Amino acid sequence: MSSLNSRDSFVIEREVKPLDFLSAGETASDFKETLKSLGIPADICRKTSIVAYEAEMNAVIHGGGGIIAMELEGDRITIVAKDQGPGIENVSLAMQEGYSTAPDFVREMGFGAGMGLPNIKKYSDELDIETKPGEGTTLRIVIFLKDEGGVE
Amino acid sequence: MPHGIDISGESCRGCVNCIKACPTEAMRVIRGKLKIIEERCISCGECLRICRHRAISLKETEWDSVVGKRPTLLVTDPALCTQFSWPPDPSILQDILRDMGFDPIFKETALAFDLAALAQARVIEHDSSREFPMISTYCPSVVRLIQIRFPELIPNLSPVESPLETCIDIWRAHHNRYDIPSTLAVPCPARIAMVKKPLGREASSVDHVVSTARVAREILSRNYTPAKPGGALVPNSRWVSWAASGGEARHVRMFETRPLRTLAVSGMRNVIGILQDIELRRLKGVDYIEARMCDMGCIGGIANAESSFLSQLKIENSGFSTDISKKETSVIEDMFNAGIWKMQEPIRPIEQMPLGRDMARAMEKLSELQSVYAELPHLDCGTCGRPTCRVMAEDIVRGEASLDDCIFRLREKMGNLSKEMNVLSKRLVHTMTPEENE
Numbered sequence: 148m149s150s151l152n153s154r155d156s157f158v159i160e161r162e163v164k165p166l167d168f169l170s171a172g173e174t175a176s177d178f179k180e181t182l183k184s185l186g187i188p189a190d191i192c193r194k195t196s197i198v199a200y201e202a203e204m205n206a207v208i209h210g211g212g213g214i215i216a217m218e219l220e221g222d223r224i225t226i227v228a229k230d231q232g233p234g235i236e237n238v239s240l241a242m243q244e245g246y247s248t249a250p251d252f253v254r255e256m257g258f259g260a261g262m263g264l265p266n267i268k269k270y271s272d273e274l275d276i277e278t279k280p281g282e283g284t285t286l287r288i289v290i291f292l293k294d295e296g297g298v299e
Numbered sequence: 300m301p302h303g304i305d306i307s308g309e310s311c312r313g314c315v316n317c318i319k320a321c322p323t324e325a326m327r328v329i330r331g332k333l334k335i336i337e338e339r340c341i342s343c344g345e346c347l348r349i350c351r352h353r354a355i356s357l358k359e360t361e362w363d364s365v366v367g368k369r370p371t372l373l374v375t376d377p378a379l380c381t382q383f384s385w386p387p388d389p390s391i392l393q394d395i396l397r398d399m400g401f402d403p404i405f406k407e408t409a410l411a412f413d414l415a416a417l418a419q420a421r422v423i424e425h426d427s428s429r430e431f432p433m434i435s436t437y438c439p440s441v442v443r444l445i446q447i448r449f450p451e452l453i454p455n456l457s458p459v460e461s462p463l464e465t466c467i468d469i470w471r472a473h474h475n476r477y478d479i480p481s482t483l484a485v486p487c488p489a490r491i492a493m494v495k496k497p498l499g500r501e502a503s504s505v506d507h508v509v510s511t512a513r514v515a516r517e518i519l520s521r522n523y524t525p526a527k528p529g530g531a532l533v534p535n536s537r538w539v540s541w542a543a544s545g546g547e548a549r550h551v552r553m554f555e556t557r558p559l560r561t562l563a564v565s566g567m568r569n570v571i572g573i574l575q576d577i578e579l580r581r582l583k584g585v586d587y588i589e590a591r592m593c594d595m596g597c598i599g600g601i602a603n604a605e606s607s608f609l610s611q612l613k614i615e616n617s618g619f620s621t622d623i624s625k626k627e628t629s630v631i632e633d634m635f636n637a638g639i640w641k642m643q644e645p646i647r648p649i650e651q652m653p654l655g656r657d658m659a660r661a662m663e664k665l666s667e668l669q670s671v672y673a674e675l676p677h678l679d680c681g682t683c684g685r686p687t688c689r690v691m692a693e694d695i696v697r698g699e700a701s702l703d704d705c706i707f708r709l710r711e712k713m714g715n716l717s718k719e720m721n722v723l724s725k726r727l728v729h730t731m732t733p734e735e736n737e
Contacts, residue, residue, distance in 0.1 A: 196578060
């Protein structure tokens, strides 16, 4: 874990290893505990945790690992998830609930149900996907600290 | 002082075994003595299990002050029925307990457990305002864990009160006697905590608590032999199955009108795991979760005398009767409609102290925490009296500990100091004998 902090913003960065299902969820719970210790309301902590978990799983399953960063600044939490995976061929298809390109062995473990991106969309306020086949994917996700516009 | 357990300052040697066993990082050893941070303690009893110096004990009522003072209503946790060589039939135990000078209220207990199970099923099926999966509130330690570590899951908690409370209310209302004290036999410190700090009600209906081990010891030392039950007053014994993992879930399903999906989870790690899964919304389609902090359920509680495996066997062998007469059902239905199963007060989160007064301050402290943490050895040895280096860093930032409390940091400092002294001592010799070189 590395961090870059100044007075007004706070960044935590975590590396996610490819196909490392054993430590899946650690980044999410680390982010959540950090937000909690800052006194951030429980529902925001939970949304961040869900979003970070799904991003983490995407990097674990498809992305060949990657970096997930959480930045806390002003009125928002920004999560940036960057991987060097194959990229997403059809983003609108990937946004559909239940659509999954996860390999069978991943599905057999109970992951890859095609809820990753839809859940990220559902529990965040802004989602921006930057992807190119063969060049990886970068997600930029924003959750506002004031609970407005959140889906719940 | 936490609810449910006592610390003996005399017996505590200041070893740090317990602080490392604590799932909520509630324990510290400060100046050689154990301290518990009350707002983090969930009374799970893990520290009791691990302490070899008997410095931690259950906060139970003195035996002599509860026994033989009739009338004393006695409610037993289902786990008590499994502590003996005979089958876990409350009718057998009833006569023995009467003989000892208690007034067991097994009839009301059986009724209250039926009522709780039915209420649970009804709430799941009809109350659409709830968050699912609904989580059982039967284990007080699980509820407290949620209040402290998973406050976002409070809307998932069941509104059904513990039948161990309700049964006393039922007896008192039925006999219109509110002046008779009640004693509860408990298998764990969490049940004691439930009495001292009630869940969902202002005051517990229980007045005294004794451990199942204590009651079992008294019974065994008096050489009671189980006779054929005198009066068959206990309508059923399915409530006894709540003592083992899965018993409650099964009882709830007895009253389902559509197939309910229930899970039974026991053991601290498993409970924390399932709560994390619920939090991440990974348990779609599950209606109800029976969660118990102790492995195997209440029979695994620290205050039992019998092996939890034998207890489990006895419960399995005694079967689970779903027989219920029309009349009994209508009594329970009436009680359900009267709402006496319901918690009167909502369960609220137990606020944890943030690092700073406001977010800007907290963020500053968090940065500080990270740089302090980087200075620590990351061995989580516990010698500083904190369970992990991370907790140590937090305590330092909060001003409750000093970097010198870390034995590795201290050693480093001493090493540097001795190097410095070495250099200094050579220099002294040189200045004191300036002419020798000439």
